Amino acid sequence: GQNIDQPTEMTATEGAIVQINCTYQTSGFNGLFWYQQHAGEAPTFLSYNVLDGLEEKGRFSSFLSRSKGYSYLLLKELQMKDSASYLCAVRDRGTDKLIFGTGTRLQVFP
Amino acid sequence: ETGVTQTPRHLVMGMTNKKSLKCEQHLGHNAMYWYKQSAKKPLELMFVYNFKEQTENNSVPSRFSPECPNSSHLFLHLHTLQPEDSALYLCASSQAGLAATGELFFGEGSRLTVL
Numbered sequence: 113g114q115n116i117d118q119p120t121e122m123t124a125t126e127g128a129i130v131q132i133n134c135t136y137q138t139s140g141f142n143g144l145f146w147y148q149q150h151a152g153e154a155p156t157f158l159s160y161n162v163l164d165g166l167e168e169k170g171r172f173s174s175f176l177s178r179s180k181g182y183s184y185l186l187l188k189e190l191q192m193k194d195s196a197s198y199l200c201a202v203r204d205r206g207t208d209k210l211i212f213g214t215g216t217r218l219q220v221f222p
Numbered sequence: 223e224t225g226v227t228q229t230p231r232h233l234v235m236g237m238t239n240k241k242s243l244k245c246e247q248h249l250g251h252n253a254m255y256w257y258k259q260s261a262k263k264p265l266e267l268m269f270v271y272n273f274k275e276q277t278e279n280n281s282v283p284s285r286f287s288p289e290c291p292n293s294s295h296l297f298l299h300l301h302t303l304q305p306e307d308s309a310l311y312l313c314a315s316s317q318a319g320l321a322a323t324g325e326l327f328f329g330e331g332s333r334l335t336v337l
Contacts, residue, residue: 116264143323154226154312154328155265162323199265203324209278210326212265 114138116213118200123219124190132185132198132216140205146174146185147199149215155199158185187218195220225249228313228329235303236337243298243332245313253318254296255326256288259310271296272318303336310334 147155161176270278
């Protein structure tokens with residue numbers, strides 16, 4: 113079966129660093145995605161990991177460990193506009209579908 | 223026009239009504255999707271079309287009927303819905319194929335309320 117777990121809510125302070133974790137179980141892994149979704153808006157692509165290690169893109173970084181079924185999204189120098197939901201999604205090798213977690217709602221406070 | 227556009231953005235309908243949601247993508251992609259997003263639940267895949275052919279129906283009730291006349295347009299026809307069908311319906315597109323990452327490009331969604 114397939115299962116993706118991530119925390120429901122997190123809070124952080126402007127300027128700080130926050131790490132959003134995602135663990136997954138899938139019968140066949142073919143990549144992990146992170147999406148950002150502001151309230152009332154479309155999810156937008158943040159990062160894609162298919163090999164182990166860290167991918168850095170500006171203030172955002174994403175890490176993957178396939179052996180542990182684990183990923184995290186790291187947000188540095190938090191800004192108020194980073195308040196959003198962050199969706200972890202795994203691409204299943206067999207079906208080629210993206211399976212989403214419930215999302216982590218991040219609130220950034222001044 | 224760029225990206226993925228959905229209309230209407232908001233829709234309120236009674237259980238006996240018939241309505242349709244429309245999605246259009248201007249990205250040259252060959253795969254299109256309907257997802258349902260309910261509060262505190264993961265995005266649920268409903269339908270997948272590859273090159274206009276339906277390749278996935280994720281056990282969706284027949285009161286939801288998709289239509290894909292070409293690779294740029296996708297519809298979701300709605301009839302005799304239930305209040306529990308109230309949700310945000312998201313359309314997405316991607317470039318299908320083994321070389322593609324499968325990254326999805328989403329529209330802003332149609333917020334549906336069934337009374």
